[in-house]
Amino acid sequence: MQFSDRILSIIKEDVEKANNISLDTNIRKDLEIDSLDFLIVINSIEDEFSINIDEKDFSEIETIGEMILKLEEQFPDIGKD
């Protein structure tokens, strides 16, 4: 499974309203999640890829696509196992 698909799968698992999501989905507006819902997603990504994320680095992120790019930028080897 591609890295982006794994992220989409994690969000679908963690967020109630995430059945129909794409890279363009706005995380907070479209999914109506608060900061703690978002932290649950961040924690799941950490566990899935064995990384340590500082959630503050992701506070300005709007779409799922932007989040994936930020992850790839911060962790160049992410998802390449």
Add this chain to the structure above:
Amino acid sequence: MSENFYKNLFIDKSIADKLNFNPYYPIIESGISNPVLIKGENFIDLASNDYLGLTNNEDVKNCIIKSLRKYGASMCGTPIATGYVDIFKKAEMKLSNFLGLEDSIIFPSCFQANVSLFPSIINSKDLIIFDQYVHASMIQSIRTTDCKIKPFKHNNLEHLENLLKRSTGFREVFVVTESVFSTEGVIAPFKEIVDLCNKFNAIPVIDDSHGIGVIGSTGKGILEFCQISNYSGIYTASLGKGIANAGGIISGKNALIDFLRYSCSGLIYSTALPPYIFSGIIKVLEIIEKDYDSLSKKMWANKNFIAEKLTKKGFGIYEGKAPIIAIIGGSLENTIWLAREFYYRHILTTPFVPPSVPPEKGIVRLIAGSNLSSDSLDKIQLAIYEIGKLLSLK
């Protein structure tokens, strides 16, 4: 001076303006007895947390008056200085015995107790796992620490267990939840959470604010409700709900409480509650020990009566295992509208709107205390009938 600073302090009250009704900060001209007085008129209280209807109990009031005469209005000092009056100590011991825990300390509020807790005990190498819907005071406390924090999905034991399984390498792991989630009245599966904590060597932390004096076979709260004995975690609770007074406690092992007495800034640097409050707390605990059975039966009968009428009239309600009725309001406007319609019929309720609840999941909460009269119940029934009719026409 920045003019923008003040311009940016904006609260959107457009819905309140549109409905010509703001349910927040009603000015009450009486005590929380039933009825309460607003603008000179009688209202039925379904909004306060006076579950057992003890705020205006004559024995409690007489005890408080006697104490006020003996000790005065305040000790004008923090507990570590002049605030630790003899009945402060007596109330702590009474609460500890009531709960079956080793020791307790009393703060001016449970919000203050919760907010002060984690900054006092947490190390940066710790982990705090917490239910995503715990009270704002706990979230604030957790957020002020510099350790790793992980919310778990609301009451989701599977998610909690997965997080615990993956939580290795930390100095200590804390698992935080509350007994009764007060917007919907849902009770946490705390026995199972304590079992998971034991399995993974984590420390449970429970906020029992809506449980103490309210749930359990003799009103002793969540530990009794879940039949948990020898609890070795951390316990906090408000004394301004079922206990009908003021203040908040942290209870638990002697070592924890003694440590907090000398290191918890929220306790050490805050003026102690006035002595008469401790007398009130002690008296209410004595009443609960003696009369919980009859008080609780009335509280549940009142709650069941109202819930049944609402259901019959087609209202959507959440019914947890706590004596709380949550009417599903949905949108912000509809939730405030519902509260307004009850208010128009002289019934006080508590509407919960975002950010207290998720978007479009507004709730109007009703707490029917054991002191509701049959006349009040008749008026509530009529109001439910009338508002139900309006709802069916909407």
